Amino acid sequence: MNPVTPAIEPRLEATRNACKLCTPLGACLVFRGIRGAMPFLHGSQGCATYIRRYVISHFREPMDIASSNFSEGTAVFGGGENLTRGLDNVIRQYHPELIGIATTCLSETIGEDVPGMLRAYATARAGSPDLPALVHVSTASYRGTHMHGFHDAVRATVAALACQGATLPRQINLLPGLVSPADLRHLREIVAAFGLQAVVLPDYADTLDGPAWDDYQALPDGGTSCSEIATMGQSLATVQFGRALALTAESAADRLQATCAVPACKLGLPIGLRETDALFDCLARLSRQAPPEPFVKERGRLVDAYVDGHKYLAGKRAVLYGEEDLVVGLAAFLTETGIVPVLAASGGKSGVLRQTLTEAAPETASKTQVVDDADFVQIEAAAKALQPDLVIGHSKGAKLARALDIPLVRAGFPIHDRFGGQRLHHLGYRGTQELYDRIVNALLEKTQTESDIGYSYM
């Protein structure tokens, strides 16, 4: 018998332990996924430093972000000169092929005309062989979450660089959203197996999870090049992940469809059988090839694992939190296994969390409490009332899992309290399998640890 579902208490107006990050962070991650690109924040120095530290603690890789380093005078008289000097200095020190300029709340609020400044900069340095591509994205932190910054940066990059042209019949665009480097590598493998070539944006698989270096790389190897991005207008189609994204914003996929007539295939984050099947169906249709044998077998093994593990999971109650699209993907997967996602929470507030959950996992309509614009104090209070068996999400739920004395299966970003977050798989049959194994084992471990008997078969 399930406990009576209590109503979720509204949260205080003060945000307590936010379940979201700021917009420029998302933009910086995107620019790190472009070959030879340098992220640049137009505003105070602290924004860049804090974001660097936060990102480094997850990926354990260098993450250089330049800043125009506003002073009090800059805030009063404008940041044009700082922007110019800053770009000059970044070009001197880094020799980038692209500089991604994201604003901050400071430069947004004083009303900086960054596009105008960049045009003037490019004009003044026209003909210089060092002049990189300059991509601007508006990322006021008081507007939206890190996911807005992320998707807006993808759209701004495409808008700045992609050109129309003859269709490249074996090339697709892949806009995966905020996923792990391991997921990005797996996605490239899947697409390649269909005989297609993917332009993945962003692709920080190597820049944020690279090998040990022989020599220091100011800009780490890897990422999608500007010339590849330029061809995105010629791709056969754009495959974009994220059901909430699909409903709420003019995305890069929309932009490519509107300006370059590249058809958009909008899918959910491919976690679990149904959402991954949708991706494979889509790729099969675009490539006119049946799903390749190794992946058919991966799918078969996943179903087999679902069967082998189903009694461990039957009726287990899970709390989910994180970016809306990740929560939807996780819920779609969990409902296939017998786990009941009793709470789906996000710090985002697109207003479509309930709707997208119901679309991806109709089972959630009656069983899942949904709360958006949530913070962790609210999530913890709601979770306590719901008596869950496990928590699935990033590191910042560790405190609530500890308070409830239940396992936290870590997924998404950031993983600051465990090793190897950048190498976790979440997507495809393979990623789902990995998640599934980790979930079953987390529950088995708890049973074993708490048992007096010391079972050696579980």
Next chain:
Amino acid sequence: MTRDDAILDERRAQVLRNGADGPAMACGKTSAAGSVSQRACVFCGSRVVLYPIADAVHLVHGPVGCAVYTWDIRGALSSGPQLHRNSFCTDLQETDVIHGGEKKLTRCLRELVTTYRPNAAFVYSTCIAGIIGDDIGAVCRKATAEYGIPVIPVMSEGFKGTKKDGYRAACEALASLIGTGDTTGISPHSINILGEFNIAGETWIIRDYLTAMGINVVATMTGDGRVPDIRRAHGAKLNLVQCSGSMVHLAKEMESRYGIPFKRVSYFGIEDMSQALYDVAEFFGDAPMLRRAQELVHRELTALLPALRDYRRDLTGRRAAIYVGGAFKAFSLVRALRHLGMQTVVVGSQTGNADDYRQLKELCDPGTIIVDDSNPVELAAFVREKGVDLFIGGVKERPIAYKLGIGFCDHNHERKRALAGFVGMLNFAREVHATVTSPVWNYVPRRRRLQEAV
């Protein structure tokens, strides 16, 4: 990349080579636009100094980023309340930016003060709060009157200077608390500990040493800090100031306001830790206290020195780079490394002043690169040029070292192992030894290439 390329023209006066004739370090400047400075901002400076006060509400008046990136960020331990480990934020939205955030701040303060019943509340101003012109002081004055606890504005707008200005804003916030408590019953042998943040319990180690000498600690600022203790800190006879950059301002303020002298000390390394204890004993001019300090140092060193000998044997001749926030910490590290037989060949800080760099020049060997407000490209060039075996720094320096196959010691505020005191010296030696002598470097491409070249 050549060395010339690594250093921006406008930064050349901030890089010295020890022993070479030349001008003094050009420091105390704002960072060059476009340089990837390792510094944060004014807000960061204030937030780190006040963060460990465990019985206060810390409310960030600004956008979510400033609050969420400083949520439970440090290893500053509390022996009691854990309120400081939360991240409270007004989470300003576009409508607040347009219409002003004072009302929202007032409401958020009410919620938090009535929910948590703290002994004080600190309200941090951010870039955005400063730009939209919210009168945070007025909101705090009203809240102080309404709730009967100190509600203190911290004027830490990110763009109004450097991290050091944030330290100053934090000191001013603390100064407004000091002098408001009752000082009866404070012993004549009493001190305050300033600039110690109880990372991994370090304040407790220092406090234990002092207690063993017969000293009474009135307030620790801010490690394991409590508002009632801070309010009566003016009853102490001496301020012991570590991490000079962050707290000297407060010490000077307390000297002029209450006549409390201060001593600058460091608790890292054998000499500095011992000297700190002797300085306190000498200040009180108390012979039994001095004897107790000598006995304590003797006892600790009798255990420590033999333990260090094995580490020193393996580490002798190895070279180190140091890049830390405050230069004062670098002095101690240079000396501590010498105890391990290691030579410092690169040393720098985010916020050192002219005097700090003068002292570093005296302390370090000829040829040592001394740098102010450096960045990853420079640091990578310096450690490659000097062929270091160890880098001491924080989270942002760690990947530079690791990518180049260099050992690393975390000397930051996230560390989980105490590095202060005599026990800290042993921990430090263990950590340095563990990283420098690790077998993993045999497999790193750069180190293999360098070994093959020899």
